[in-house]
Amino acid sequence: MVMRDVNIGTKVGLAxxxxxxxxxxxxxxxQQPADFMVLRRRVRGLSxxxxxTVLAKMSQLGLITESDHYQYQLTSTGLELQKSLQALEAWGDRMIVAMH
Structure with missing residues (x-):
């Protein structure tokens, strides 16, 4: 089978x-709630x-939940995506080392 394009799920994840x-x-x-202002300080350069906007989109996708006091935490789906991101980072690190 010849693939000419990635599927929509892959496109959403990559985007x-x-x-x-x-x-x-x-x-x-x-998994533990993070305060909005703490998160704001952690992600430097982000207005x-x-x-x-990012939190609203992540909430819409079911990746995070928000409490009444502007506390945010990952859902099980968000944790799954976070693990995928960590695996991608580890793979990239291995490729960088292998190229040297």
């Missing part, structure tokens, strides 16, 4: 991980408005 703000936000969240 999300290819945007550094989504990837950095995903990397800085976990407050952009962080709100």
């Amino acid at each position: 999300l991980l290819n945007d550094r703000w989504y990837a950095l936000t995903l990397s800085n969240l976990g 407050t408005l952009k962080l709100l």
Whole structure:
């Protein structure tokens, strides 16, 4: 079978991980709730408005949940994507080492 394009699921995943703000936000969240302002300080260079936009999109995709007090944490789906990002990072690191 000849593939001429990746499937829609691959495109969605790559689009999300290819945007550094989504990837950095995903990397800085976990199972424990993180306060908005703490998250804002962790992801340097990201404006407050952009962080709100990123969090809204991640919430829409079911990757995070938000509490009443502007606390954010990853859902099980978000944790799964975070692990995929970590695996991709580890693979990239191995490739860099192998090229030297």
